Amino acid sequence: MGKIEDKKKLKKEALLESAMILFTEKGVAETSVSDITSRAKMAKGTFYLYFKDKYEIRDHLVARKANEIFENAHHSMQSKWQTISQMDVEECITFLVENIIDQFKESPSLLRFIAKNLSWGVFSNIRIKDLDNRNCMDVFDELLEASAKVYRQKELMVYMIVELLNSTCYNVILYHMPVGIEQFKKDLILAVRNILHQFEDSAGAKQLETA
Amino acid sequence: MGKIEDKKKLKKEALLESAMILFTEKGVAETSVSDITSRAKMAKGTFYLYFKDKYEIRDHLVARKANEIFENAHHSMQSKWQTISQMDVEECITFLVENIIDQFKESPSLLRFIAKNLSWGVFSNIRIKDLDNRNCMDVFDELLEASAKVYRQKELMVYMIVELLNSTCYNVILYHMPVGIEQFKKDLILAVRNILHQFEDSAGAKQLETA
């Protein structure tokens, strides 16, 4: 019966939601399985019917949240411009980066959770776990494909951008170190653009190397 | 008597060494104070005469090891070239980055430890704890001062380079993801050079922006 399946999904969802709240509130290490189930109004044992342990649920959530952030940014972008094809890739990516920064600014605890727990393996494999969602790489591929410019090693490029974004924002947003986010934003975007240039197949990268 | 002081230093050193081995072998979370002391052949209580808790010894070690890596790189650089003043800053930093990558390659567990536990706060304040060592920022300042070029916001620039280096190397060296380190090296160095350009006061940054 589909009903049972639905019920199971609901339970799992409740656990994920409960864990997410606690992970962002107190951190992963300070959250116990007991905390998660009692917040989700379930018995402790039930947890183990759905997840192997705390770390499985953490990875699940990190992947999902990272994807959500990306999808939010992508969705905002699509609302702004009707067709991507008309747009410059750099503009697009700048928009995405700015939007992601804004999301982090609004929820620093989400940033803390993501930054401390996201690994590239998890991020790039979101697709495997959440079949219904498009993968972040897919979106990028689409974007880059639509562009006039040609990029080599797209995955590596995205990797560098994501890591730079993730790792630099952590201290800047949470501790205003070494500078505040407003001041940092423009330099981060510039750095991201430079990475894009660097991977442009004929023009950008070469210019820099010969400079 | 200095003898007692010496003995204390030895004890502290033994604890640090023991902790370092275990942290890199098993990770911080999986290492207990008990593990540390029994490996150092001491009573558990002795630990608490020297450190507040596991996290104090971790921070101590992260700071020290990060500094060591940097000092090693700097020392190699000085062995190679007699005088910095003759050198191009970009060459210098490229050298440093390459050397650090090599150190990480040789000791992936050290990379794992550093990458997972280094925070900018700890890194930029190493000087406070180890008065006898020069701070990483000092070395950079010297390097940049000696250069013909002028850089704005040097601290922020270093922050971006360090974070990029740290966060990208983690997956590349430990999991060969998304590419292997040999392949990645040149792009990482290119990206670092671009960050340097970006912060050049008159020429580099502007060139890119107008490009």
Next chain:
Amino acid sequence: MGKIEDKKKLKKEALLESAMILFTEKGVAETSVSDITSRAKMAKGTFYLYFKDKYEIRDHLVARKANEIFENAHHSMQSKWQTISQMDVEECITFLVENIIDQFKESPSLLRFIAKNLSWGVFSNIRIKDLDNRNCMDVFDELLEASAKVYRQKELMVYMIVELLNSTCYNVILYHMPVGIEQFKKDLILAVRNILHQFEDSAGAKQLETA
């Protein structure tokens, strides 16, 4: 199911019993939670499902035992005389005091436990915890109500009697200091009677004051 509830009650009871034995044998300070659970043949963690800490179980026991002593005395009294109404309050209370002294004589370790750990707060609030038992104060109220004489500030009067009984018996019974219990008994009872007189509303107290 009631079965589980029953089992839980048994477990709790086993812990209480084990703790009581150890508290009277070795004292509260010298008894650890570990001692309690291992004597009750349970895992340490189980303790914390039933009590917050050692002190909660101690208070529980002090209240219960103090109540038991009182109930025993009351029960003996009722066995002896059919109806309280016929009796003189002073006779009754004298009986109760004598009976309690006898109980203490028979179990000095119980006296030690009670005397060292009973506080008026715990004693006067026994009712709250053990709903099924009548409170010591209730019994006294009944007794005093049934009497022809009228007493002011009954709670205070009972407080003084209980404290005098408790604190003087400790040294007398356990260390025969400054005199033995047999010799002490009649003076203690006399003192209790004097306290009763003192709180008699019209006659007793006044007589003394004018004396």
Next chain:
Amino acid sequence: MGKIEDKKKLKKEALLESAMILFTEKGVAETSVSDITSRAKMAKGTFYLYFKDKYEIRDHLVARKANEIFENAHHSMQSKWQTISQMDVEECITFLVENIIDQFKESPSLLRFIAKNLSWGVFSNIRIKDLDNRNCMDVFDELLEASAKVYRQKELMVYMIVELLNSTCYNVILYHMPVGIEQFKKDLILAVRNILHQFEDSAGAKQLETA
């Protein structure tokens, strides 16, 4: 040399003073030997040259402080009346009790310390430890000797008064239970007077018994 003796006395005194402050501030159980020595600016090992353990110093202090309270009261009494012989014993003892209550009111933490740790054995043997001080019992003896009235079993009488005073004041002063100290005072004094009557050899006690 007497100088060394003096130095030792000073050290011991410093330890006692430090312990007293900590015992009243935090309680005996919560005070460690380390706390005591560090407050007294000594090494931990030094403690063991003067006292066997924490409990020896506690007993020492309880005895001394109980005596001090009594001596204070006695001294006040002597300041008020030139000669005891003219006075009524009951007046004297009433004065002492009131004065002791006042001392407790002014220093509830002292009351807590005394009440929780005083045992009759310690109290009645103060003389043994502090040779230079008169014993509480001596003072009472003097007082009772000077009186026209004759008392039987003086030690027992004092015991009952001291225990009643000590045990009832604890809850009344520290927790205002079951009534406040101001309200309680007159009933406590009345009860003490009744105990005196009770031990009067011919008149008081008999009156009550025949009543």
Next chain:
DNA sequence: GATGAATGAGCGTTCATTCAT
């Protein structure tokens, strides 16, 4: 499938006591 009582290893931490200096 869901429960939650029970487990017990393991944690971080304290501290009385010893003893070489």
Next chain:
DNA sequence: AATGAATGAACGCTCATTCAT
């Protein structure tokens, strides 16, 4: 006599995991 570094047993407590119901 005085020190204080070192000890290590013992503490209270947590929590992932199991399993009978």
